[in-house]
Amino acid sequence: MQRKVSRVTGKARRPNVLLITCDQWRGDCLSAAGHLVVKTPNADALAAEGVLFKQHYGGAAPCSPARACLYTGLYQMNNRVCRNGSPLDARHGNIAQHARGIGYDPTLFGYTDVSPDPRVLASGDPRLTTYEGVLPGFTVRQLLPEHQKQWLSWLKQQGIDASAGSPDIHRPAGEEGDDTVTEASPIYSKDHTPTAFLAGEFIRWLGEQEQATPWFAHLSFISPHPPFIVPEPYNTLYDPADGPAFHRAESWRAEAQSHPYLAYDLSRRYRANYRPGVAGKVHDWSEDDFRRIRAIYYGMISEVDTQLGLIWQALKLSGAWDDTIILLTSDHAEMMGDHFMLGKGGYFDGSYHIPLIIRDPRHRKAAGSTVDRFTEAVDILPTLIDLLGEPPEPHLDGCSLKPFLSGGNPATWRDAAHWEFDFRSVAHGDAEAHFGIASRQCNLVVIRTSKFKYVHFGGGLPPLLFNVEADPGELTNLATSPAHLSTRLQFAERLLAWRAEHLDQSLALAELTGNGVVGHVSKGIGSRE
Numbered sequence: 001m002q003r004k005v006s007r008v009t010g011k012a013r014r015p016n017v018l019l020i021t022c023d024q025w026r027g028d029c030l031s032a033a034g035h036l037v038v039k040t041p042n043a044d045a046l047a048a049e050g051v052l053f054k055q056h057y058g059g060a061a062p063c064s065p066a067r068a069c070l071y072t073g074l075y076q077m078n079n080r081v082c083r084n085g086s087p088l089d090a091r092h093g094n095i096a097q098h099a100r101g102i103g104y105d106p107t108l109f110g111y112t113d114v115s116p117d118p119r120v121l122a123s124g125d126p127r128l129t130t131y132e133g134v135l136p137g138f139t140v141r142q143l144l145p146e147h148q149k150q151w152l153s154w155l156k157q158q159g160i161d162a163s164a165g166s167p168d169i170h171r172p173a174g175e176e177g178d179d180t181v182t183e184a185s186p187i188y189s190k191d192h193t194p195t196a197f198l199a200g201e202f203i204r205w206l207g208e209q210e211q212a213t214p215w216f217a218h219l220s221f222i223s224p225h226p227p228f229i230v231p232e233p234y235n236t237l238y239d240p241a242d243g244p245a246f247h248r249a250e251s252w253r254a255e256a257q258s259h260p261y262l263a264y265d266l267s268r269r270y271r272a273n274y275r276p277g278v279a280g281k282v283h284d285w286s287e288d289d290f291r292r293i294r295a296i297y298y299g300m301i302s303e304v305d306t307q308l309g310l311i312w313q314a315l316k317l318s319g320a321w322d323d324t325i326i327l328l329t330s331d332h333a334e335m336m337g338d339h340f341m342l343g344k345g346g347y348f349d350g351s352y353h354i355p356l357i358i359r360d361p362r363h364r365k366a367a368g369s370t371v372d373r374f375t376e377a378v379d380i381l382p383t384l385i386d387l388l389g390e391p392p393e394p395h396l397d398g399c400s401l402k403p404f405l406s407g408g409n410p411a412t413w414r415d416a417a418h419w420e421f422d423f424r425s426v427a428h429g430d431a432e433a434h435f436g437i438a439s440r441q442c443n444l445v446v447i448r449t450s451k452f453k454y455v456h457f458g459g460g461l462p463p464l465l466f467n468v469e470a471d472p473g474e475l476t477n478l479a480t481s482p483a484h485l486s487t488r489l490q491f492a493e494r495l496l497a498w499r500a501e502h503l504d505q506s507l508a509l510a511e512l513t514g515n516g517v518v519g520h521v522s523k524g525i526g527s528r529e
Contacts, residue, residue, distance in 0.1 A: 050359025073381030096137025110220030247473030454491035
């Protein structure tokens with residue numbers, strides 16, 4: 001394929017970049033990944049021209065911590081965004097600033113859920129009153145925070161009654177909230193969802209771009225995040241009777257008795273967070289209710305996939321398809337009934353295994369291939385920077401996936417995935433009081449290989465060990481088994497070594513000598529050396 005050349009420099013034109021994130025999309029919910037129920041033809045079409053990473057994991061949960069890992073290329077232990085509302089240290093570089101530093105104008109459609117560093121703002125700055133800030137470096141074309149006022153205003157322009165506001169507009173039309181789950185549609189149609197709104201705004205912006213000038217866009221969809229509701233035809237696209245068995249114990253009480261953290265976690269998941277106006281605990285929903293919710297969740301994924309198809313079509317019509325790197329992923333995943341849970345957090349794979357598809361039209365050798373090696377959210381930043389022709393800074397925790405896209409295999413690669421979850425509550429101290437431990441001890445860290453998964457807790461909470469090869473549902477804790485004590489010790493030591501290797505390297509890679517600075521000093525914010 002002949003590459004376009006810049007009329008200004010005479011050099012090969014840099015590619016466009018389209019970074020698409022969804023919210024709460026499970027990694028197994030892709031037909032290209034082998035799911036027997038969910039159909040995602042447009043995501044599959046992207047995978048057919050790119051590379052599907054089947055063992056990709058988010059680095060943390062919920063949204064702000066997960067996105068901090070993705071945007072900075074740093075593990076939570078280094079970026080220290082521990083929950084929604086944790087400020088992102090201004091010294092850390094991020095994907096938008098790196099892209100801006102090499103000549104792009106990174107443009108945002110949606111949200112990034114990044115809380116700014118309060119040390120660089122005045123005490124009365126209104127940006128300090130929300131966790132839904134914009135990642136530094138982005139130009140905002142269409143913001144869509146949790147209140148969704150921009151979308152609601154657009155609905156009014158379309159003649160739709162949006163007076164209920166968000167989240168009440170996401171209730172089934174004409175129905176009062178109750179404890180049952182129905183597939184009833186909301187007041188808005190399939191052409192008026194938040195996903196359709198953002199996709200349309202991006203497509204309109206795309207039509208304004210000069211083909212000679214490379215662009216960088218981040219399209220950040222809220223779906224399939226709750227509320228779990230979707231318009232026709234997606235609300236009845238899937239039969240609740242279809243789908244795999246849930247990974248769970250015989251009852252939620254058995255789950256709660258299996259570990260003190262699970263007892264705490266199950267007690268805090270409320271139905272209203274997933275279906276507005278519905279009272280009670282999630283774990284009290286019936287098997288049929290969980291199946292109906294899951295069918296709706298599958299429909300939400302298909303609704304997103306339809307909008308992806310419209311985006312692919314617009315890129316092709318604009319002539320940008322063969323000049324655009326597309327990366328499709330999620331911030332974290334969704335429990336979706338496993339272990340009697342909805343949502344994310346904790347340590348189960350269901351919260352952290354997420355999709356990743358990358359298509360770079362310059363690398364066709366690996367088109368249609370799948371990668372079964374462990375990849376992580378921290379790999380996204382170094383991968384994109386590498387694909388744009390710049391060396392990723394060596395202090396980053398992630399590694400470039402470019403070798404896989406070129407049809408090869410790196411000489412060395414990780415044989416495990418890692419993630420962290422911080423369950424402290426600075427504002428209320430709920431977890432601290434519940435467990436009787438200090439705020440800094442309310443955390444866990446996971447190392448997961450193809451055979452075993454080890455979960456280490458702070459504060460003296462007992463560890464967990466699962467043979468995920470034989471027990472994919474993570475139901476049998478082997479941590480107290482005498483036959484597995486050596487395995488438990490091995491993984492505890494591996495976590496110590498992992499942490500020692502990845503503790504903040506920003507200045508650790510440099511040394512001041514008689515000849516000046518030797519080694520690497522992290523510049524942050526994408527500065528060039």
